[in-house]
Each structure stands twice: as structure tokens, then as C-alpha cells.
Amino acid sequence: ASGQQLSRGYYSKTCPKVFSTVRSVVKAAVAKEKRMGASLLRLHFHDCFVQGCDGSILLDDTSSFTGEKTALPNNNSVRGFNVVDDIKSKVESVCPGVVSCADILTIAARDSVDILGGPKWDVKVGRRDSRRASLSAANSGVIPPPTSTLSNLINRFQARGLSAKDMVVLSGAHTIGQARCTLFRNRIYNETNIDTSFARTRQANCPRPNGSGDNNLAVLDVKTPTKFDNSYYKNLLNKKGLLHSDQILYNNGSTDSFIESYSKNPKAFANDFVTAMIKMGDISPLTGSNGEIRKNCRRAN
Ligand code: HEM
Ligand SMILES: [Ca+2]
Ligand SMILES: [Ca+2]
Numbered sequence: 001a002s003g004q005q006l007s008r009g010y011y012s013k014t015c016p017k018v019f020s021t022v023r024s025v026v027k028a029a030v031a032k033e034k035r036m037g038a039s040l041l042r043l044h045f046h047d048c049f050v051q052g053c054d055g056s057i058l059l060d061d062t063s064s065f066t067g068e069k070t071a072l073p074n075n076n077s078v079r080g081f082n083v084v085d086d087i088k089s090k091v092e093s094v095c096p097g098v099v100s101c102a103d104i105l106t107i108a109a110r111d112s113v114d115i116l117g118g119p120k121w122d123v124k125v126g127r128r129d130s131r132r133a134s135l136s137a138a139n140s141g142v143i144p145p146p147t148s149t150l151s152n153l154i155n156r157f158q159a160r161g162l163s164a165k166d167m168v169v170l171s172g173a174h175t176i177g178q179a180r181c182t183l184f185r186n187r188i189y190n191e192t193n194i195d196t197s198f199a200r201t202r203q204a205n206c207p208r209p210n211g212s213g214d215n216n217l218a219v220l221d222v223k224t225p226t227k228f229d230n231s232y233y234k235n236l237l238n239k240k241g242l243l244h245s246d247q248i249l250y251n252n253g254s255t256d257s258f259i260e261s262y263s264k265n266p267k268a269f270a271n272d273f274v275t276a277m278i279k280m281g282d283i284s285p286l287t288g289s290n291g292e293i294r295k296n297c298r299r300a301n
Contacts, residue, residue, distance in 0.1 A: 006124035006281075008123070008125070010124075018091060018125075021091050023107075023111045025083065026111040026112055026115065027115055029080075035177060035178060036080060036083060037113070038112070039083075039177065040083065040084075040105075040112045041113060041173055042080075043057060043058075043078055043080050043108075044105045044108070045280065046074060048281065048283045049156075051130060051133070051137060052283045053106060053280075053284070054286050055104075055105065055127075055130060055297060056132070057069070057078065057138075058081065058298060059297075066134075067133035067134070067138075068135060071138030071139045072139055072145075076180075076215070077180070084108070085297060085298070088297045091104065092295070097295065099125075099293065101129050102286075103127050106123050106125065106127070106281050110123050116228040118228030119270040124281065127286060128285070128286040129292055129297075129300075131291065141156070142160075144245065145245075146179075147186075148248070150255065161283065164255060165258055165276075166276040166279060168255050168259065169273050170276050171246065171249060172232050174242075174243070174246055175220070175224070175228055175231055175232040176221065176227070177219075178217040178225070179217065180214060181214055182214035184202065184206065184244070185206055185208070187243065187247070194239050194247065198222065202242070223235060230263060230265075230266040232246075233259050233260075233269065234263045236249060236250040237250065237259065
């Protein structure tokens with residue numbers, strides 16, 4: 001039945017080693033490539049915003065549905081599926097048929113933040129996996145694009161039960177990871193609320209003509225791109241946000257005071273980030289007899 005709650009101890013009898021198992025694979029993957037921590041964190045976000053935290057983003061296309069992987073916010077963008085497969089197979093080898101792929105994403109996101117120097121927290125588990133995914137659901141605008149206005153960002157998060165403050169604090173995830181030129185080109189050439197020398201530096205690897213260098217990458221946090229800290233907010237104070245949707249959070253609007261506060265107070269950022277991640281992880285989970293425990297995260301059983 002639905003309405004059952006997630007809990008920390010959900011696997012304490014059935015898979016006591018789940019946390020150490022996930023962590024060891026994430027640790028190795030991040031040691032190999034730091035960006036993978038960012039990629040795993042983002043996968044959890046993009047999963048939770050479409051159909052809830054149900055592992056839907058992990059499903060490959062089938063003859064009966066086209067999944068989320070080729071949706072606009074995900075195509076040529078989300079990554080880390082092989083690491084998720086690796087985690088799943090290690091978890092299956094210690095407790096077969098018990099741990100959902102949705103929970104694996106939640107745990108891997110938590111571990112990634114911790115491993116890159118951010119806060120630690122206890123995650124709630126007990127989510128089950130969806131049997132389907134839908135391209136149109138993922139394309140319906142539930143995941144806001146980087147061209148969004150501030151009110152658009154606030155509304156998209158509100159629609160998922162997250163406040164404007166949650167939205168601002170979760171955007172702090174852009175303290176790690178990278179973005180493609182095509183998604184910040186307009187900002188670095190045409191916007192005025194940007195530091196001139198920062199814009200010039202980014203222009204050097206992101207040519208002006210549409211289509212040239214579209215996939216060239218830049219770090220989201222110019223100061224500490226692989227450390228999970230509050231430097232993202234300091235960048236915004238200095239007009240060094242990479243995406244339009246980053247800088248719009250500090251642009252003489254209603255969220256300015258959050259940015260000022262998190263830039264000065266790393267503890268407040270860490271605490272509020274944890275609270276908001278737990279809230280995000282609570283979005284419409286499948287529990288009880290809903291959904292299933294997938295054997296392979298890429299397909300329904
Ligand atoms: C507020 C609305 C948000 C917008 C508009 C947004 C937009 C983006 C865009 C455009 C990229 C670059 C994608 C690419 O280059 O293909 C990105 C990367 C990233 N986003 Fe967000 N994002 C938002 C919120 C979040 C949230 C809530 C999280 C997690 C809690 C998150 C975590 C990340 C991470 C870690 C990366 C880097 C991924 C990597 O390097 O693989 N973002 N985001
Ligand atoms: Ca989902
Ligand atoms: Ca950082």
C-alpha cells in the first residue's frame with residue numbers, strides 16, 4: 001500500500017552492508033574522476049523531479065516506452081549510469097533482490113557530497129523502483145532549464161514541495177561539477193550582470209557562434225570546482241555565476257538575502273543543504289507493494 005514511510009533502518013535486517021557497499025564504489029569512482037561525485041548528485045535530483053525518487057531516470061528505452069535519458073535536460077548531459085550499474089551489481093552480490101535503484105541514487109548522492117568535503121547526513125531509505133519512465137514527463141518542464149527566470153525556478157521547486165529557500169540551497173550543488181558551453185553561451189556574451197574578466201575567461205573556451213564548441217566544458221564553481229563548500233555563493237556576490245539560473249538568484253531579487261547569508265555562513269549552508277536534500281529525497285516515493293526492486297537498474301524486471 002502507499003503512505004508508508006521511508007526510514008533510516010529500512011535495510012538494517014535485510015541488507016546491513018548496503019551503506020558500506022555503496023560508499024566503497026562511490027569512493028573509488030570519485031577517486032578516479034572527481035566530477036563523478038557531481039554527476040551522481042545530479043542524477044538523484046533529475047530522478048526525484050520526474051515521477052518522484054523512483055529510479056525512473058535509470059531505465060533504458062524499451063519497445064513499450066521511451067524513457068527519460070534522451071529528454072532535453074538529460075540528453076548528452078546526465079552521466080554516471082555505469083557507476084550506478086557497478087554499485088547495483090556489488091549490492092546484488094551482498095543481498096540479492098533487496099535494495100532499490102532509487103535508494104542507490106539517494107545513498108550515492110549523499111556519499112558524493114561527503115567525499116567531496118561537504119556535510120554528512122543520514123538518509124532515509126525504503127523507496128521502490130518504477131516499472132516505467134516517460135520521455136514526455138521528463139520533457140514537460142518539471143526540471144527547470146538554465147534560461148529560467150527566478151519566478152520560474154521558484155515555481156518548479158514549489159511544484160515539488162520545495163520552498164524558494166530550498167531551491168537556493170539546492171542550487172548550491174553547483175559548487176561542484178561542470179556545464180557545457182551551449183548552456184552558458186548567451187550568459188557570457190550577452191548578459192551584463194557578469195564580471196568582465198570572468199566572462200572573457202569563459203569565452204576563451206566557448207566560441208560565440210552557435211554550434212561551435214557547444215560541448216566544451218567549464219566548471220560551475222570557478223574557485224573550488226571539486227570541493228563541496230559555500231564558494232558558489234561567494235561567486236554569485238562577485239557576479240561569477242556560470243549559468244543564467246545561477247546568477248539570477250543574486251540579481252536584486254527576493255533570494256538575494258539567502259545568497260548573502262550562505263556566502264558568509266558555511267555552517268548554515270551545510271545544515272540547510274542537508275534539510276533540503278532529505279526533503280527532495282522524500283518526493284513521491286513508491287513504497288509498500290507499489291513498484292518493484294529492479295534486478296538491473298536499466299530495466300524493469
Ligand atoms: C535550480 C535549478 C537548476 C538548474 C536550472 C540547473 C541547471 C544545470 C545545468 C544546465 C547543468 C549543466 C548541464 C550540462 O552541461 O549538460 C547543471 C549541472 C549540475 N547540476 Fe544543476 N541545475 C539546477 C539545480 C540543481 C540541483 C537541485 C542539483 C542537486 C541538488 C544540481 C546539481 C548539479 C550538478 C552537481 C551539476 C554538475 C554535473 C556534472 O558535472 O556532471 N543542480 N545544472
Ligand atoms: Ca523519477
Ligand atoms: Ca566548490
